[in-house]
Amino acid sequence: MSIDPAHPSPFALSAWVLEALSAEEAARVRGHLAQCERCRGELEAMQAAHARFRRDVLPRTLPGIREHLSWRRFWPGALLPTLALTAAALMMITVHHSPSPHEPRAKGGVAMQVFLHEPGGARPARDAERATAGDELRFVVEPDGLPYLLVASVDGTGAASVYFPFDGAQSAPLASAPRQELPGSVVLDEAPGPERIFALFSRHPLDGAAVRRLLLAVGAGGAEAIRATRSLPVAGADAQVSLLLEKVLP
Amino acid sequence: MTDDRLRHLYATYGPTIYERCRRLLRDDSLAEDAAQETFVRVARHLDRVPDAQRALAWIFRIATNHCLNVLRDRQRLELHATPERPGPEPEARLEDRDLLARLIARVPPKIRTTAWLYHVDGLDQEEVAKVLGVTRRTVINHLARFERSARKLAEMGRK
Numbered sequence: 064m065s066i067d068p069a070h071p072s073p074f075a076l077s078a079w080v081l082e083a084l085s086a087e088e089a090a091r092v093r094g095h096l097a098q099c100e101r102c103r104g105e106l107e108a109m110q111a112a113h114a115r116f117r118r119d120v121l122p123r124t125l126p127g128i129r130e131h132l133s134w135r136r137f138w139p140g141a142l143l144p145t146l147a148l149t150a151a152a153l154m155m156i157t158v159h160h161s162p163s164p165h166e167p168r169a170k171g172g173v174a175m176q177v178f179l180h181e182p183g184g185a186r187p188a189r190d191a192e193r194a195t196a197g198d199e200l201r202f203v204v205e206p207d208g209l210p211y212l213l214v215a216s217v218d219g220t221g222a223a224s225v226y227f228p229f230d231g232a233q234s235a236p237l238a239s240a241p242r243q244e245l246p247g248s249v250v251l252d253e254a255p256g257p258e259r260i261f262a263l264f265s266r267h268p269l270d271g272a273a274v275r276r277l278l279l280a281v282g283a284g285g286a287e288a289i290r291a292t293r294s295l296p297v298a299g300a301d302a303q304v305s306l307l308l309e310k311v312l313p
Numbered sequence: 314m315t316d317d318r319l320r321h322l323y324a325t326y327g328p329t330i331y332e333r334c335r336r337l338l339r340d341d342s343l344a345e346d347a348a349q350e351t352f353v354r355v356a357r358h359l360d361r362v363p364d365a366q367r368a369l370a371w372i373f374r375i376a377t378n379h380c381l382n383v384l385r386d387r388q389r390l391e392l393h394a395t396p397e398r399p400g401p402e403p404e405a406r407l408e409d410r411d412l413l414a415r416l417i418a419r420v421p422p423k424i425r426t427t428a429w430l431y432h433v434d435g436l437d438q439e440e441v442a443k444v445l446g447v448t449r450r451t452v453i454n455h456l457a458r459f460e461r462s463a464r465k466l467a468e469m470g471r472k
Contacts, residue, residue: 072436073336074373074444077329083365112335113328116348121327124349129319131353196354196375222361230314252358255446 071095076106080113133229173302174205175214175262191290194251194308202227202245202262206237209264209301214245215274217289219256219310221282223275226260234268251310257289259307263300273297314360322359327352330372337380347383351376366443373444377426385418416463424462427455 071079071092078084079092096103177188178201188194206212211234214227226249228235237243251258259281263269274297281292293305314322330351335344354375359368417428430441431452438456442449 070435072440073333073434074369074430074436074440077333077373078366078369081325081329081365081369083369109332112332116328116331117324120331120345120348121324124345125320125323128323128349128352128356129316131349132314132319132356220361224357250354250357252355254358 069095070099070102073105073109076102076109080106080109173207173209173262173264173304175260175304175306176203177201177260177306177308178203188306188308191307191309194310196251196255196310198251200249200251200260203242204237204245204262204264205242206264207241207302209266210236211265211268212237212245213263213265213269213271213274214260215263215271215278216258216260217278217282218252218254218258219286219289220254221279222254223278223282225271225275232271234263234265234271236268251308255310256286257307257309259289259292259305261295261303261305263295263297264302265300267299269297269299314357318360319356322356323352326355326359326368326372329369330355330376333373333376334380337377338383343383347376347380351379354379370444370446373430374426374446377429377444378422381422381425381429413463416459416466419466420459420462424455424459427452428459431456432459 075084075088075092079089082089084092096106179186179188179192179194179198188200202214204212212227213225213231213234215223215225217223225231227245261274261278263274274295277295277297281288281295284292290307294303297303327348331344331348334347334351335341338344338347351372355368355371358371413428413432417425417433420428427441427445430436430444431438436444438449438452441452445452
């Protein structure tokens with residue numbers, strides 16, 4: 064980061080407050096602040112806003128943040144004013160996948176439908192589609208009689224996430240409906256590149272840690288491995304589908 | 314993410330996010346909503362990245378994009394596009410502030426964010442590149458497109 068000796072930008076000042084500058088950069092900012100009344104005023108205003116946040120905003124909003132980041136409840140639209148679900152835009156495209164090659168089933172296929180919510184509406188995601196960091200995802204599944212589900216992903220940084228049940232240790236039971244929307248939603252993070260989402264259906268709960276290990280192994284192979292790996296060798300998974308998203312930054 | 318971890322991240326980065334949103338929106342209530350929205354979008358990423366400078370770049374990008382969309386939706390974008398500070402490289406900034414405000418409201422989102430960070434917030438090109446996660450060349454190209462739009466708009470105004 065270049066720190067202009069004349070006037071550090073808001074970005075540089077924020078970095079200085081967060082102690083995110085190198086020792087040399089921090090010393091330059093400190094030296095400038097000692098001489099510039101205007102920038103000291105800027106810093107004081109910034110710190111006053113920080114104090115207000117800690118005193119008033121954080122205690123009031125933390126419960127809502129915690130709830131939004133969990134799968135237990137669907138988050139009401141009031142907290143996400145820019146995301147609007149438009150009924151006309153709801154198209155159902157199904158990604159069907161053959162039963163898991165590792166645990167063949169006699170019945171037909173399971174299905175997973177992924178909806179991408181953007182400012183202005185929702186649209187269905189197709190395999191290998193581009194999605195933007197910050198997009199909100201919702202899932203509709205057809206379990207075809209299988210009572211348990213684990214939804215998990217691996218992204219371009221090699222990180223594994225369990226989306227349903229959120230950060231869960233094992234698969235969660237599903238309702239008995241043939242077609243159902245999973246509660247809650249997922250917001251795509253900033254890690255660019257591929258993210259593959261797996262929906263693992265089973266007769267008994269799957270171990271979340273075991274699934275994470277498999278996902279990490281896929282992620283260790285890099286972006287091409289994530290794109291190429293369409294199913295996971297999960298012991299106990301009776302059927303699975305996967306969807307690939309190619310994330311870009313906003 | 315554990316509750317303790319979430320609280321720690323919110324307490325660490327929440328103030329910066331909130332202050333950023335408040336600076337852009339100039340409304341405490343809107344800033345609170347925008348700060349929560351931004352934090353929810355970056356939380357999982359913040360959990361995985363130990364580098365505070367990188368985290369700050371993402372925060373700035375998401376918060377700026379979100380707040381500019383809020384301003385656009387509320388048709389308040391032109392009122393707030395008045396630079397508050399000279400920042401570095403002042404000689405390269407657009408001098409016509411009215412033109413700047415009208416332009417920022419009219420250009421595509423990516424160009425708008427680049428132009429805002431550079432001309433309104435006063436970040437230098439390197440900082441803009443860091444925040445947006447692009448090369449400095451891309452920033453220069455975006456600014457060039459913005460300045461071409463400025464010239465066209467200025468010509469239309471003279472006719």
